[in-house]
Amino acid sequence: MPEWPYRCELPRVRRDFMTEATTRAASPPETDPHQPTAGKAGRGRLVITLTVLSVTLVISVLAGIALGPTVVPPGDVIRFLTAALTGGSIGADEVSGYSIVWHVRTPRVLLAAVVGAGLAVVGVAVQALVRNALADPFVLGISSGASVGATAVVVFGVFAGLGVYALSAAAFLGALGATVLVYLAARGPLGLTPLRLVLTGVALAYGFQALMSVLVFLSPNGQAARTVLFWLLGSLGSASWESLPLAAGAVLVTVVVLLRQSRSLDVLSLGDETAASLGVDAEALRRGLFLLTAAVTGLIVAVSGAIGFVGLVLPHVVRILVGSTHRRVLAVAPLAGACFLVWVDLVARTAFAPEELPLGVITALIGVPVFIVLMRRRGYLFGGR
Amino acid sequence: MSLVLRDLTVEAAGRALVDRLHIEVDAGRIVGLVGPNGSGKSTALRCVYRALKPTSGAVLLDGADLTSLKLRDSARSIAALTQESHTELDFTVEEVVALGRAPHARGNQPLTARERALCEQAMDRLDVTHLAERSVLTLSGGERQRVLVARALVQEPRVLVLDEPTNHLDIRHQVELLSFLRGSGLTVLTALHDLNLAAAACDSIAVLSSGSLVAAGSPAEVLNPELIRKVFGVDATVVHHPRTGTPQLVYDLAPTGAPAPADALSEGPHS
Numbered sequence: 001m002p003e004w005p006y007r008c009e010l011p012r013v014r015r016d017f018m019t020e021a022t023t024r025a026a027s028p029p030e031t032d033p034h035q036p037t038a039g040k041a042g043r044g045r046l047v048i049t050l051t052v053l054s055v056t057l058v059i060s061v062l063a064g065i066a067l068g069p070t071v072v073p074p075g076d077v078i079r080f081l082t083a084a085l086t087g088g089s090i091g092a093d094e095v096s097g098y099s100i101v102w103h104v105r106t107p108r109v110l111l112a113a114v115v116g117a118g119l120a121v122v123g124v125a126v127q128a129l130v131r132n133a134l135a136d137p138f139v140l141g142i143s144s145g146a147s148v149g150a151t152a153v154v155v156f157g158v159f160a161g162l163g164v165y166a167l168s169a170a171a172f173l174g175a176l177g178a179t180v181l182v183y184l185a186a187r188g189p190l191g192l193t194p195l196r197l198v199l200t201g202v203a204l205a206y207g208f209q210a211l212m213s214v215l216v217f218l219s220p221n222g223q224a225a226r227t228v229l230f231w232l233l234g235s236l237g238s239a240s241w242e243s244l245p246l247a248a249g250a251v252l253v254t255v256v257v258l259l260r261q262s263r264s265l266d267v268l269s270l271g272d273e274t275a276a277s278l279g280v281d282a283e284a285l286r287r288g289l290f291l292l293t294a295a296v297t298g299l300i301v302a303v304s305g306a307i308g309f310v311g312l313v314l315p316h317v318v319r320i321l322v323g324s325t326h327r328r329v330l331a332v333a334p335l336a337g338a339c340f341l342v343w344v345d346l347v348a349r350t351a352f353a354p355e356e357l358p359l360g361v362i363t364a365l366i367g368v369p370v371f372i373v374l375m376r377r378r379g380y381l382f383g384g385r
Numbered sequence: 386m387s388l389v390l391r392d393l394t395v396e397a398a399g400r401a402l403v404d405r406l407h408i409e410v411d412a413g414r415i416v417g418l419v420g421p422n423g424s425g426k427s428t429a430l431r432c433v434y435r436a437l438k439p440t441s442g443a444v445l446l447d448g449a450d451l452t453s454l455k456l457r458d459s460a461r462s463i464a465a466l467t468q469e470s471h472t473e474l475d476f477t478v479e480e481v482v483a484l485g486r487a488p489h490a491r492g493n494q495p496l497t498a499r500e501r502a503l504c505e506q507a508m509d510r511l512d513v514t515h516l517a518e519r520s521v522l523t524l525s526g527g528e529r530q531r532v533l534v535a536r537a538l539v540q541e542p543r544v545l546v547l548d549e550p551t552n553h554l555d556i557r558h559q560v561e562l563l564s565f566l567r568g569s570g571l572t573v574l575t576a577l578h579d580l581n582l583a584a585a586a587c588d589s590i591a592v593l594s595s596g597s598l599v600a601a602g603s604p605a606e607v608l609n610p611e612l613i614r615k616v617f618g619v620d621a622t623v624v625h626h627p628r629t630g631t632p633q634l635v636y637d638l639a640p641t642g643a644p645a646p647a648d649a650l651s652e653g654p655h656s
Contacts, residue, residue, distance in 0.1 A: 133473060260493060263490060264487070266476070266487075267484055267487050269474045270481070271469040272436065272469075273431065273436040273467045274465075276435045276436040276460075277434040277435070277463070277465035277546075278460055279459070279488035280457075323477065324480070325476065327493045
């Protein structure tokens with residue numbers, strides 16, 4: 001009977017099956033047990049990636065603030081920001097520049113970073129949640145629900161009492177309603193299974209879109225269709241300091257919570273049965289993930305509209321860079337998403353100034369070719385062959 | 386660590402998939418679960434690795450009802466090789482093996498040096514070290530199966546539950562896996578299709594048919610032509626391994642044919 005292959009005996013072993021020493025009859029090509037493993041190489045690469053991205057993000061944010069229809073020199077940007085943060089003083093002739101930097105561009109650029117980070121992270125979570133590489137934050141029908149709310153505001157002036165927050169509030173309520181509907185419809189005897197979630201989400205999304213089209217169609221005002229379309233493709237034009245804290249807080253909490261669950265997310269992607277055998281309650285984890293991602297998606301969509309592509313593709317780009325382990329993906333994805341959307345927003349407001357392009361158009365125009373190049377170069381597999 | 390399935394019943398849609406199944410696996414013993422397709426082997430095993438809750442009855446681990454333990458705590462004692470081997474993400478082999486530490490690790494902390502050594506050792510044992518940095522999505526069925534066994538070992542279980550562990554494995558790796566189980570000292574409950582491998586590897590065999598236990602005992606007690614015909618609907622002759630004496634089955638291809646006389650084959654080269 002052939003003997004169990006055995007090559008090296010390691011210290012600190014517990015069980016007899018680990019110490020039973022046998023030797024292999026024919027010697028195969030030896031692998032050096034001390035060669036650096038992917039884990040170690042991966043860790044080195046992770047630190048480098050995180051450092052590079054952090055520096056890039058700071059530079060991107062400063063560039064985003066400095067550039068625009070009116071270019072503010074970087075020195076002034078830093079001076080104005082310092083003045084705003086520390087209560088310093090600026091010259092009387094600089095008030096308009098200061099106002100552009102502090103009241104208009106800084107909140108907008110920071111919101112772009114927050115939204116980009118949020119979409120990328122939620123994309124990772126949703127792909128793990130429904131165990132499908134094609135999922136994005138919008139596949140669960142949540143953004144379509146938000147669109148219905150937003151359309152109601154644009155077309156019929158619902159929530160007019162809330163002023164500029166009417167759109168955000170209605171979008172968030174729409175997202176919340178969609179979440180509840182999808183959750184109730186997808187829940188079955190076996191809990192929230194991935195396939196049911198995706199199918200329910202997609203089906204209800206069609207329903208919401210139909211509802212939205214009806215609203216636009218019934219609109220007494222011809223401009224409504226254009227406004228709705230613009231909102232659907234995403235814009236940060238309404239960014240303000242007030243819209244920032246809630247979105248930023250939600251994204252931060254999401255990143256922290258998901259990072260703490262990163263190993264469970266890895267286990268979840270192995271399948272529910274395997275997850276159970278590894279001590280992870282897949283059903284409970286999925287329920288928590290669904291509620292968390294739905295809430296954050298709702299908050300993000302409320303401040304930025306439905307920006308497509310980021311949540312679908314950035315998770316894949318990050319996996320190509322640092323591997324699929326969620327601990328790494330979740331550390332890198334928010335930074336990558338933030339950098340990406342800051343630049344996208346910059347292009348959106350400068351390319352055809354004073355007209356603004358919808359963000360969704362640019363995310364697709366930049367992202368698709370970049371993604372295809374990366375994918376072809378690394379032989380990335382997307383969970384299939 | 387001993388494992389007892391006590392009057393285990395699982396019902397789905399009003400039908401009993403497993404019906405008052407009683408199986409005892411003493412510490413360090415290997416019990417094989419055999420039976421035709423749909424006889425409830427996988428369902429019973431699912432209750433042991435807790436992917437399924439029994440409708441009634443219980444799975445006892447050293448006398449303690451599994452449902453009284455946290456999922457995570459029982460996963461520290463019981464590792465499983467499930468039928469499910471698909472993953473969506475292209476983890477490397479090494480990463481998948483390391484996930485065996487999930488029930489032991491806290492939060493997202495990286496593995497300790499000891500745990501990494503454990504992973505290397507398990508990969509070495511299962512002959513997959515050379516695949517460490519390969520994506521699991523690129524592996525053949527047999528390679529993947531070995532990676533999953535390595536992951537189960539890294540869990541440092543005292544009980545190992547395996548659902549058709551020899552699926553996809555070539556004959557060398559089938560023999561190696563079962564020899565390894567024999568020498569492992571673990572308490573093992575495994576579903577097996579191949580009755581001859583089951584006879585060679587298991588201390589005792591439990592035969593399931595339509596969710597019920599129809600026979601249990603040592604391979605020599607259980608594997609007889611009458612039972613094989615009753616449960617599997619095939620005609621077989623029992624011969625004995627010339628060296629080990631283990632009972633082995635030789636099948637007649639025509640299901641309705643008369644069984645071949647036993648003495649004609651007992652000294653033959655078929656074992």
